[in-house]
Amino acid sequence: MSGVDRRPRVAVDVAGADLGPEPVVAGALAAAATTDVVLVGPRERIRPLLPGGVPPPGVRLLDAPDVVGMADDPVAATYAKRRSSLLLAAAEVAAGRADAMVTPGNTGAAVLAAAARLGRVPGVTNPALATVLPVPDAGPTVLLDIGATATAQPEWLVEFAVLGAEYARCRLGVEQPRIGLLSNGHESVKGGPVRRDAHLLLAATPGYVGQIEAYDVLGGRVDVAVTDGFTGDVALKMYERTLDATVGLALAAVRAFSPIGALARDRERRVTATVRRGLAAEAGGALLGVRGVCVVCHGAAGAADVAAGVDIAVECVRSGVVTRTGVAFAASSRRRRVVRRVAVDG
Amino acid sequence: MSGVDRRPRVAVDVAGADLGPEPVVAGALAAAATTDVVLVGPRERIRPLLPGGVPPPGVRLLDAPDVVGMADDPVAATYAKRRSSLLLAAAEVAAGRADAMVTPGNTGAAVLAAAARLGRVPGVTNPALATVLPVPDAGPTVLLDIGATATAQPEWLVEFAVLGAEYARCRLGVEQPRIGLLSNGHESVKGGPVRRDAHLLLAATPGYVGQIEAYDVLGGRVDVAVTDGFTGDVALKMYERTLDATVGLALAAVRAFSPIGALARDRERRVTATVRRGLAAEAGGALLGVRGVCVVCHGAAGAADVAAGVDIAVECVRSGVVTRTGVAFAASSRRRRVVRRVAVDG
Incomplete structure (x- = not known):
């Protein structure tokens, strides 16, 4: 719909979230102010959450009787629950x-559902989930993969670099993104065999600056930080938990010198707002490498998070992420064929 | 020296740090108030940093002409530089x-030097570096490995669990530490093949509570969080960088409603002190699984960090970490032999 002058249409999966369908429906209805929304889930659980039991204008209800839970094995659930909200969305x-x-x-079932129904961008072995982390005093950083994969081969990390660079172009407006490979040091001997091989392969990727440490993810040194989904999950959750804990302690310190009740609460609100606005990670990760836009929010997403996830999806649609990753991938595949040929012939 | 009534003696490696020998010598001299110190490094670089060019009482100088730098390959440096400060210390x-x-x-060269000269605790395949992270409103958490290894086999993770539990007993005084395996979810299907296998093997380890997410490392759910050195390095650095960034933003928010210059600075100091006291990771990681106490500080450690590293080392000596890990390992090896026999016979 890039360039088409109509309201974007977003299918929202209402089943399977940690907090039940209520916050998801509330967030989707809030998003419906500017976006056409399809609520996908068990009809009898969604209807009671709609005003008067009827979808308001701009909202459509799509019955999906099968529910995939957080504890379900993604592969088994994808094959057994054909009418899940994930596959129907x-x-x-x-x-x-x-x-x-x-x-x-x-998340795992969402990735499989998207890959199964949308197909992968030609040349992509594994789709990757990308998020945007704000960096104080510098531009934000795209971090991927944050959980679509559990392990990675060197070649996949190269694919993630291409996907992440295109996401940085679309979301951050960075023309030539600087790409780093998340490792345990800057030296090329670091990172174990998978990362050492990926480091060598990445030399052919435009914008690659080398191995980086976790410090650099929030350090303004790179626009894209590439890693496997296991490490990305750990890094993101460590980030979020440390942010929460630090805000909590900062508030305690502020309280220590705030004399009056109401004034103290006002100050606390301002500190919290400043820090969270400055540092909160995005409410959803974009699944890159599939032929369609799919945004995965936190399992415990509140209504505001779901609405923010819809905004991310709309921005991905408007900036044409899917088309652009396809083009970038075709170019990258050509480049790698040349590199391989040179390596074989040389 | 556990139980011996004399000043502890700590050898401090003065060469190879990021900031040069100055802060290291300064920190070691500060520690010499309560601890006998051996300064190990190139004599001509240390002498000018001593008052009057002579070691003060309680301080000894040990000349080590070979310097291992941060960019040196640990294996090559350990074999080529036989008179390095690391091997001599x-x-x-x-x-x-x-x-x-x-x-x-x-770090890598320090681990090899300690393993080579001290030997490993019988039954330990790979030593691991452990740090202590404070957790607001709960007891601290031991996190290991934070960088002695780059990858891990399932069996090594089981060894790390035994080492980490003993460290928690010695450093935190927790009698029966709760142990979690850092993963990307609580479900046993998560974590990839290495962690899934480790999860099964860990069932026989007393105190094992299952797979945990990065959230739980600071969540008060466990006393020991076990992971490979690559993931531990990423988690710790993400933690430290997020803490710094959050403190910076919290200060900006405090400044926004602090009217007077001096008062503002006083408030800033108090917020920073509260947050850092509450959340700063320890200045050094203890290398567990070798037959001697070895503490590895940050490469960019300041004088206070080096002195704090000496304090950690002294606490490890006093609590008898080495003897106790040896005993724990002997017990754990017996247990695993029994498990293996049951598995084979059953």
């Missing part, structure tokens, strides 16, 4: 009835 | 002329 996008899908459900 | 401990060593140098 992805099918809406595949059929062109929605421009994007948003889910706070089981 | 470890030899002091091995010969009983020092009770512990402290180094802000190349």
